[in-house]
Amino acid sequence: xxxxxxxxxxxxxxxxxxxxxxxRAIRPILGCVHLVVHQDRAEASATDLExxxxxxxxxxxxxxxGEAVVPAARLTAILRECSSDEVELDSDSGGKIHLVSGSSSxxxxxxxxxxxxxxxxxxxxxxxxxxxxxxxSLIRKTSFAVAKEKSRFAFNGAKLHIEGNEARMIATDGKxxxxxxxxxxxxxxxxxxxxxxxxxxxxxxxxxxxxxxLVRIALDDKEIMLKTTRAEISSRLVDGSFxxxxxxxxxxxxxxxxFDREELIRAFRQAALLTNxxxxxxxxxxxxxxxxxxxxxxxxxxxxxxxxxxxxxGEEFVIAFNPDFIVEGLKVVAGERVQIGLSRxxxxxxxxxxxxxxxxxxxxxxxxx
Amino acid sequence: xxxxxTILHADLDAFYAAVEQxxxxxxxxxxxxxxxxxPRGVVATASYEARAFGVRSAMSMARARKLAxxxxxxxxxxxxxxxxxxxxxxxxxxxTPLVEGLSLDEAFLDVGGSRRLFGDGETIARSIRQAVRETxxxxxxxxxxxxxxxxxxxxxxxxxxxxxxxxxxEEARFLAPxxxxxxxxxxxxxxxxxxxxxxxxxxxxxxxxxxDLRRILGDRAGGHFGALARGLDDREVSNxxxxxxxxxxxxxxxxVCDQARLERVLAELARDVGRRLRHACLRAxxxxxxxxxxxxxxxxxxxxxxxxxxxxxxxxxxxxALLHRLHDEGMPVRLIGLGGADLVEAExxxxxxxxxxxxxxRAEGLQDALDRxxxxxxxxxxxxxxxxAPSS
Numbered sequence: 001x002x003x004x005x006x007x008x009x010x011x012x013x014x015x016x017x018x019x020x021x022x023x024r025a026i027r028p029i030l031g032c033v034h035l036v037v038h039q040d041r042a043e044a045s046a047t048d049l050e051x052x053x054x055x056x057x058x059x060x061x062x063x064x065x066g067e068a069v070v071p072a073a074r075l076t077a078i079l080r081e082c083s084s085d086e087v088e089l090d091s092d093s094g095g096k097i098h099l100v101s102g103s104s105s106x107x108x109x110x111x112x113x114x115x116x117x118x119x120x121x122x123x124x125x126x127x128x129x130x131x132x133x134x135x136x137s138l139i140r141k142t143s144f145a146v147a148k149e150k151s152r153f154a155f156n157g158a159k160l161h162i163e164g165n166e167a168r169m170i171a172t173d174g175k176x177x178x179x180x181x182x183x184x185x186x187x188x189x190x191x192x193x194x195x196x197x198x199x200x201x202x203x204x205x206x207x208x209x210x211x212x213x214l215v216r217i218a219l220d221d222k223e224i225m226l227k228t229t230r231a232e233i234s235s236r237l238v239d240g241s242f243x244x245x246x247x248x249x250x251x252x253x254x255x256x257x258x259f260d261r262e263e264l265i266r267a268f269r270q271a272a273l274l275t276n277x278x279x280x281x282x283x284x285x286x287x288x289x290x291x292x293x294x295x296x297x298x299x300x301x302x303x304x305x306x307x308x309x310x311x312x313x314g315e316e317f318v319i320a321f322n323p324d325f326i327v328e329g330l331k332v333v334a335g336e337r338v339q340i341g342l343s344r345x346x347x348x349x350x351x352x353x354x355x356x357x358x359x360x361x362x363x364x365x366x367x368x369x
Numbered sequence: 370x371x372x373x374x375t376i377l378h379a380d381l382d383a384f385y386a387a388v389e390q391x392x393x394x395x396x397x398x399x400x401x402x403x404x405x406x407x408p409r410g411v412v413a414t415a416s417y418e419a420r421a422f423g424v425r426s427a428m429s430m431a432r433a434r435k436l437a438x439x440x441x442x443x444x445x446x447x448x449x450x451x452x453x454x455x456x457x458x459x460x461x462x463x464x465t466p467l468v469e470g471l472s473l474d475e476a477f478l479d480v481g482g483s484r485r486l487f488g489d490g491e492t493i494a495r496s497i498r499q500a501v502r503e504t505x506x507x508x509x510x511x512x513x514x515x516x517x518x519x520x521x522x523x524x525x526x527x528x529x530x531x532x533x534x535x536x537x538x539e540e541a542r543f544l545a546p547x548x549x550x551x552x553x554x555x556x557x558x559x560x561x562x563x564x565x566x567x568x569x570x571x572x573x574x575x576x577x578x579x580x581d582l583r584r585i586l587g588d589r590a591g592g593h594f595g596a597l598a599r600g601l602d603d604r605e606v607s608n609x610x611x612x613x614x615x616x617x618x619x620x621x622x623x624x625v626c627d628q629a630r631l632e633r634v635l636a637e638l639a640r641d642v643g644r645r646l647r648h649a650c651l652r653a654x655x656x657x658x659x660x661x662x663x664x665x666x667x668x669x670x671x672x673x674x675x676x677x678x679x680x681x682x683x684x685x686x687x688x689x690a691l692l693h694r695l696h697d698e699g700m701p702v703r704l705i706g707l708g709g710a711d712l713v714e715a716e717x718x719x720x721x722x723x724x725x726x727x728x729x730x731r732a733e734g735l736q737d738a739l740d741r742x743x744x745x746x747x748x749x750x751x752x753x754x755x756x757x758a759p760s761s
Contacts, residue, residue: 362721
């Protein structure tokens with residue numbers, strides 16, 4: 001195998017493929033990228049056995065077709081440190097890879113291509129199309145709410161629900177929940193309800209910012225597969241039952257208060273500066289058209305921020321939130337103004353803006369007794 | 370460079386036994402051994418007269434009786450010891466706000482900020498020893514040094530009733546002739562291993578290049594012991610008086626193999642730990658189970674639940690899961706213990722959950738009701754049916 005490629009393009013390909021490679025691979029070969037070079041095209045594959053990717057490799061010239069399995073992290077680092085525009089990659093019969101970049105050359109040990117796990121072919125026949133922008137929107141507006149730490153299995157992924165002309169994605173960590181709904185052209189009559197792992201969504205997002213208008217998706221009981229012009233990705237689905245999310249989205253709230261979105265983000269961020277890890281909470285007091293955010297950290301001090309809340313003219317209402325949860329939701333909600341629906345200080349708040357995004361946050365309370 | 374710190378380590382001499390000898394003149398000059406007097410009892414403290422027979426704390430009472438058959442054996446009077454301990458800590462507090470109590474009879478004091486008021490480390494140590502003697506009639510040994518480790522070694526060196534001062538800069542020379550087992554964290558296995566390499570005294574470690582020691586012991590241990598051997602220790606004296614763990618353990622009169630019985634005992638311990646946690650308004654972020662086998666091998670396992678807990682049912686479930694990891698049916702157990710550590714204040718705010726909020730509220734209500742009934746009618750008055758292990 002021998003080919004020449006643009007260093008920058010090769011680096012990008014390795015960064016995408018490398019995001020799938022497991023950093024603590026059980027088998028060294030899973031920390032590698034599999035390069036396959038044909039006369040007219042080339043591709044790089046990687047897998048951690050949960051997620052697999054096949055990525056089109058932009059080559060300038062193929063000298064000799066062939067294949068090689070190269071350590072992802074090391075090759076990525078070399079490509080990053082080199083400065084020439086072009087690099088040449090060459091594998092010898094002794095299992096070594098030679099990389100030449102300008103006046104630098106590297107020789108790397110490689111693994112045997114036959115031992116590399118087989119990456120499934122994309123099942124074109126079973127696939128349906130989804131508008132790329134809509135898929136990106138579904139992912140961006142929800143995936144941040146997936147549980148960060150390993151908790152209940154179903155919380156480590158987002159639910160993708162397709163029914164009629166609607167695709168919705170829901171993610172929750174048990175404390176807040178984000179849901180986005182997009183209208184789609186579902187002429188194939190696809191129905192789906194699967195939990196996609198958070199990591200797969202991150203990889204999807206990486207390859208989606210490209211030239212396609214439409215991406216192809218295939219789903220079965222165990223896997224979700226996605227195909228763009230440049231990439232094919234398959235991921236195992238999360239096994240487990242997603243919590244009954246509909247039951248926790250308040251249908252009605254006792255009252256709803258409108259805020260300027262930017263102003264509210266700023267206010268929560270400011271108040272958050274005077275919280276600490278043990279008491280990560282910001283209190284919001286509503287009274288007579290004013291909202292007052294306050295926070296105190298025993299070891300640091302206090303913060304108090306006043307905001308206009310013209311919708312609230314009733315009696316005093318106090319509720320407290322983890323400011324990170326609120327800010328993360330406000331960042332993805334669309335529109336200049338946002339609505340916060342509230343009922344009681346121990347009941348969920350519902351945040352909405354323009355469009356179909358819904359965000360539900362449970363408050364923080366003082367424990368009685 | 371910052372100025373050297375002045376740290377005192379103060380340790381009451383043979384504390385429990387000394388209180389007994391103080392309160393009963395007939396015991397003075399006699400070997401006195403305080404501890405559990407049942408068949409499985411363990412020595413808590415031996416007076417210096419008893420130590421001459423080879424009796425040590427943590428030794429089984431049966432062995433102590435063989436070594437010192439003529440000694441006076443007493444059950445501990447904790448209430449009295451706690452009262453004396455309070456008097457002693459009140460004296461410490463008079464000299465500095467930075468007092469880190471290690472147990473009833475032992476504390477670190479950072480007196481760096483008190484020098485202008487009370488004099489240098491040695492002067493303060495003398496004042497403390499005199500005040501403790503006058504107030505309680507007990508002897509206390511004090512070590513003075515620039516850090517915790519050296520201060521602790523110093524206080525131990527001339528017990529009982531000793532005062533050892535290690536001036537700043539003299540730490541390494543002071544430690545050089547001492548045995549490696551003096552190093553904090555050096556257990557018998559490590560000492561044995563180093564002895565196999567011809568390393569016996571702290572000076573032998575000082576003579577090694579740091580990278581050689583790291584090669585022998587690994588990066589972490591090598592770095593740790595290399596620094597200690599040179600008398601370096603930057604741990605701060607922490608005056609947080611909060612309880613760092615709440616635990617309960619019980620030693621069986623006869624070894625227990627039956628897992629169902631162990632689970633029942635564990636549930637009792639868990640309820641007691643839970644009651645004490647809730648009483649102190651604390652929750653445990655870490656649950657620890659301890660098992661001791663008949664040969665005194667002691668194992669422990671810990672688990673961090675997703676959130677801090679204080680309810681009996683949660684503690685029992687955690688304890689049981691740990692027991693199943695640590696214990697195989699039929700394995701004889703001499704002692705079982707359960708504790709909550711990494712404690713946080715329960716009054717701190719609580720992030721509510723979206724799902725299962727009702728179940729959570731119910732569990733909370735149940736625990737409150739149980740606590741109220743137990744407060745009124747006693748700990749044995751009520752117990753949920755599913756609390757106990759399936760009877761076998």
